[in-house]
Amino acid sequence: MTRLALMIDLERCTGCKSCEVACKAEHALGPGERRNRVVWLGGTASEENQGRPPLDFLALACQHCERPACLRACPVEPKAITKDPQTGIVQVNEDLCVGCGECVTACPYGAMGYDAGGHHAVKCDLCVERRADGEPTTACASVCPTNAISFGERDALDRQAMAQDRRRIDNDPFLLGPATIYLDRTDPLRPALDARERTVPAVIDPGHAMAGDTTAYPYGVKRADRLADRIEPGGCNICFNSCTTKFHFHKGRLVKVTGNEEDPVLQGRVCPKSQLSLQLYSSTERLTQPLKRVGARGENAFEPISWDQALDEIGAKMAAIRAEHGPEALGLFSGTRTGTLTNRGYIRMFAKLWGTPNFVTTEPFCSSGKNLAYSMIQGYSGPGNTYTEGDMGSAALHVYWGDNQAETRPVHFGMINDWRLERGARMIAIDPRQTVTASKADWHLAIRPGGDMALGLAVAHHILSQDLHDQEFCDTWVLGWERWRDFIVEKGYTPDWAAPIADIAADDIRRLAEEIAAADGCILYGSRGINQHMNSTQSNRVLMFIAAVTGNWGRAGGAYFNMSASLPIDLNIPEERCAKISRPKLRTSPVGWTEAMLQDRPYPLRAVIANNNPMALWPDQTETRKAFAALDLLVHVDIFPNETSAWADYVLPAATGIEKGEVGRACEDRRIVWIDRMIDPPGQAKPDGWIWIELGKRFGFEDVLREEWKDSARFWDEALISNIQLRGVTQKRLHSTPYRWVRFPVETEQAPEIQTLYLEGTSAHGAPAGHRFPTTSGKLEFWTEALEAKFEPYGLSALPEFYGERESLVDMAYVELLDDDAVEGVIGPFASGGLAPRGRIVQPDETHPAANLRAQGYTLELLTGRPAAPHFHSWTHYAWQAQEMWPDLYAQIHPDTAAELGLADGARVTVETSHGSVEALAWIYPGIRRHAVFVPIGWGERQPFNPWRPVNFLTDKSQRDPISEQTNLKSLLCRVTPV
């Protein structure tokens, strides 16, 4: 007998639920119908857990018991449930099953599923049919981003567990002889898992009813009709992980999206979002024809029109606005949904031909601060390291500082976590919440929101004052480091100074600094937790400084790693065809456009073409919606209807991913993943490139926005890769591998890819010989006279003077913007040279705005951010399975706060700031700071399954970094009340 089994590693599992998506796709399961599920297990903090509340993820499927309780409970003869004597696999025969549910009751693991639509039991059979079709492993194991699931002969798995000396969970309290092996967490001090002591959050998998007609393909389709007759390699275009995928087709229909096991880096790992794109491509909610508004704005009343009529009318209205207000009166906004080729290519071309400087993306909400900081210091925006074993895998210390990578880029985290465990590297997480990333860390520092810059300065102070820095690297490769050192010491940014601001003990700050300095390779991961603050640029610079002075720059296994790597695209437009722009760009952040839309100040902005969903994305939705209501023309280009389309004059249906040909999002480690056009868009939907080229024809742009560039592959080769770093990333080279990616910079098709940039002894790509970094000096530049001069117009200095947030539970120094968005301010030397507000650092006193808000009862710290792995902005809210897993907007609240408010887990609450309010369901979670509340992004009022008001009703458009215009989305004062 060769008993087969799964082995689940709780140290690796991050609860991303990729396995659930794979299972449902493999077996065409519908809503509520499960063969597996990842159960999130919370719990209360205890001494046994060193004061940290436990958070574990139990990947649950049939245990394939030696004495299966389900089989013995089955009343049918012959049994509808059988056990294979050779493999030990327990299977259900759905034809014999009468749906009585006795097996569901009998299984003490809760691992027997049930199809409430078809009235029969369903269960894991270790993918018998899939393996019979030649696949070597189960669907769940094949996709797991973290290698938490292994499938094989039980004896071999057993030996593997023993070889790793791993503690197992005793999952046989009832002598049923389960085959599944569970490896417990590795911390020997943690008590063994006892699920009875744990809690399951009410907001995850609550079992909401879901209408059958909204559950799109492949629910209920026979296996024979889902078997692929063609498989194409490509990639996911949703997030920065840029997962390589395979698209499976049956008679021309997309039937499955899986990872690409031929990819030497990702090796088939893929997150739930990539797989859920199948449901997006098949969704019945898609926009399929151009629409013209017939009712009032927001009424959502439209009539279908032809593309010609839509583009002719839009063109005529744009021309009229240009004639009356000038070309700058057109604003163009795009983002994730729009796609890289359009963001970086088609729209930028159109904007240059048209003559508007007012084209922005979502960057000021996500990453503009870090992009600017990288450019200032390194001369190029993005880290130079890669997710390879020899580079990031070789680090001795991983510090996640405001980066919840496990939930936001689960595949990359899975790789890091794997290498960490194999190498014995340490992991530290600095985050106001015990995120999934923090739950895996050896040490979690629950920092106060807005305290990162203070903590960073104190870490730097301790390293420098204790001579823990890398003197040789500093002297050789860092310009202006002594000036920074002297400034930090002079200002007294000590651990004792930072402790009350960051709410972290001074001794812990010292220990953190010493660990970073001592590690033979430390990667500081920063992300939105660092970026989304009013001190975004300076906080990023401080963390970059820490990495640099400890020699963690330009080496394998050492870095400041704040994703992602910007694509260096130079547009191929003849200079003489660029229209003259006579007015500077309005604010770099589109939320700074609202006065131009409402009051025509500093100059009018009368038309906006929105290529994603500003009515959920833009901070301060109250003001945003007033501004959009005042426009003369709002055109919305999207794949799904949402709040923005409800307010638009015209709605244009767009294509996505394999419907149009695309590259993945700007990947973290410089991989450019190409996605071929493989299917037609639904109905009359068109690729974004097609739309911009056709619109351009209305204005005579066809000599530049050429007809043949509707072919995205041609557009890539002919228009986008003239930069020396991209010249080798041709279609030919992209198609030369079975995984369709090339890592830039590569100057020619033959040039080898570079694992780690800026290594000692190398010159930066395109820089003069000896210039290790692509700055003017060839060194990392922390302070130069030129840089200081650039800061001066803002009223700030290139030296890192501390300021935090305006809204906090402690009164921090904050930056006051001296120019509101109705006035011009100054022409900023950074951020595309647009109009920018001047700033002034205000030291805390009794008139601090935070004190005023606290007096009004706003006594909780609100932070916003990404929800769990299956969601990404609004995309996945149209995928029924993502909605089944995480349907409702939630507010994570500490149990003590909840007790004060009399809240139960799952209760409906109102979260209110001085800027607005939303309702959400309470998720009572001891892993969040005592006075913090976390509300995730992505929900909207017009989403088809579980509509909720977007979190940006709580945020404030005026709290922006004056340098990068990054909005503070991480530290606002709020209050919570039960509904």
Next chain:
Amino acid sequence: MLTGRPASSNDTDLADSRLTAIVIAAVAAASAGLVLSPGLPEDLGRPGGPLLQSAAIIGSMLLVASFVAVLLKKIGHPGKAGFRAHVWLASVGAVLVIVHSTGSVAKIPSLLLLSLAGLVALGVWSRLAGSKRMARTFGSKLAGFSKPDEATRARLAELITHKKSLLSTIDSNALEAVFSLKPRHWITAPGTALTYHRAVMEEHRLIGTRASVSLAQAYWRPLHRLLAWGFVAGLLIHVITVTVFAGYVADGRAVYWWRIAEWGS
């Protein structure tokens, strides 16, 4: 509502919408029968009259057939076809029996109507609502991942050994790991089968089988079975009483219905 589209099943399920339609039609038919029957000539409109007694006979036979259709799954007949037959036969049978009753609820036979209503209600609940609860059960039990209780484990070990020893009498080729009692075991070795059954019940209690789900989910089926057996037994009693002890049933009134004997007058 979910649509019944099991991807891997080749047999046709009775969809919720179809079941709902059948039940609504049955209720409508029964109601119409009850409303119209008083309008019939006295001979025909009485429960024991030739028309309604014939309805009762046919209805009872259909209900017994419905009962048997479910039992067939125990002896190797396909479950889904049996279930469809169970629903159709029970629905038509119930209509006829209800019409036969003429809505009289003051007498002892109305207990049969009550149990019939209970059976229908439980059956419909299990398909329309219970099935969703069953689906939601996945991942809701964590007992299997809890710290084992050694006393429980020791007692379970004893029970397993005990069951294995009993199997030598019940079915010497059977493996305890996958064995459950079948009707023939109750016939060939009733005493040992009962002992075995009691061991199984104790095992369930130790594991917390029925306590691991809601009361309704745990007990709808035992209750449905109990009511079904009770109904069949009651039906048998009623048939025997009215046909053999017709005099007793008439209690001094005229015996106007077809009968075998008038004992008990």
